[in-house]
Amino acid sequence: MLPKFSIIIPVKPGGEVRALAGLAKATYPDDLFEVLVAYGCQPSVQRNTAAREARGEILYxxxxxxxxxxxFLDRAAGHYQEENVAAVGGPSLTPATDSPLQRAIGIAFASAVGGGGVRNRYRKVGSARYSSDNELILCNLSFRREIFLAHEGLDERLYPNEENELMDRLQREGHQLVHDPELAVQRSQRRTYRAYLRQMYGYGRGRGEQTLIAGTLKPITLAPSLFLLYALVVPLLGVPLLNLPLLAYALIVLLASLQGSLTGKDAALFPRLLLVYPTLHLVYGAGVIRGLLRPRYRGGKQTHWDVEVSRVKPFGEAVQPGGDAVQRSTFNVNGNPPILGRHPGGV
Incomplete structure (x- = not known):
């Protein structure tokens, strides 16, 4: 028997829901999936609120x-035939129509030099497999609703990295996570360099905060931060030999940028990659340090969030054009203070 899906999309107030265009073409039976749009200012709270209102067996x-x-729903449903599977997702790919800067960011994320152990979140490679949070990303991720709610959903102190914290808990309990490259979605990268800076700092800060909440430190988490400290201190020491690792790093970035521009078949990518790679490492490293030393969830007063959940497609009906709500519910939710003032997919 095919499972029922509840598709949940968090959006800032008044934001456009471009994802609906693709959902309107879904081949999955109309009576087996609904679409909920959660409007608000704290994505983790929005997702959790909509999850409690959802009526499907699987939250996507x-x-x-x-x-x-x-x-995509047909494919995801197949993986949930295995009872031990708690979460299923796929990568987020950068559209070929994006600007050179956006494509450079996507290439960096999908490379060993930039994305490293999490690069499969941003590239389509291999076949469906049991995996971990290293390959799964919340813009394209589903959970069994029963398991999600039993674990109280996403930790609302975190944004980003809230899904990583939950998946870590699930795996420790023996649940299986599935990464399926064929479930890939298309998502544009940040449009401006300034937005990219904020993104990398936020990613790093979220990782630092997640590390504190989890109580375990993965050595790779500190690598960008240690490199940042090295890059700041070594020039002050006046010892030429200590500059060799920095020169080696510059050579690696140069070669990776050249390879990325050749792979992308666009010379305009090269100078942008020369900027994107160091930004990814150094700014992310700065964010990790800030998250570890001054987590945002400590000392903050609890906030009341207004979340509006709009059911833009009930079971058995078509997706409403423009995201018009068939049913709308408003909730006042206790949560944590604002984090970055940003929203999924925004710039």
Whole structure:
């Protein structure tokens, strides 16, 4: 028997839900999936609130600009035939129509030099497999609703990295996570360099905060931070030999940028990659340090969030054009203070 899906999309108030265009073409039976749009200012709170209102057996989280393939629900449903599977997701790919800067960011994320152990979140490679949070990303990720709610959903102190914290808990309990490259969505990268800076700092800060909450430190988490400290201190020491690792790093970035521009078949990518790679490492490292030393969830007063959940597609009906709500509910939720003032898919 095919499972029922509840697709949940968090959006800032008044935001456009571009993901609906792809959902309108879904091949999954109309009576087996619904779409809920959660408007608000704290994505973790929005997702959790909508999850409690959902009526499907599987919660599928997308971002407001996640472009899905028509058969994505059919494919995800197949993986949930295994009872030990708690979560299923796929990568987020950068559209070929993005600007050179956006494509450079996507290439960096999908590379060993930039994305490292999490690069499969941003590239389509291999076949469906049991995996971990290293390959799964919340703009394209589903959970069994029963398990999600039993674990109290996403930790609302975190944004980003809230899904990583939950998946860590699930795996420690023996649940299986599945990464399926064929579930890929199309999502544009940040449009400006300034937005990219904020993104990398936020990613790093979220990782630092997640590390504190989890109580375990993965050595790789500190690598960008240690490199940042090295890059700041070594020039002050006046010892030429200590500059060799920095020169080696510059050579690696140069070669990776050249390879990325050749792979992308666009010379305009080269100078942008020369900027994107160091930004990814150094700014992310700065964010990790800030998250470890001054987590945002400590000392903050609890906030009341207004979350509006709009059911833009009930079971058995078509997706409403423009995201018009068939049913709308408003909730006042106790949560944590604002984090970055940003939303999924925004710039």
């Amino acid at each position: 989280f997308l971002d407001d600009d996640s472009g899905v393939a028509p058969e």
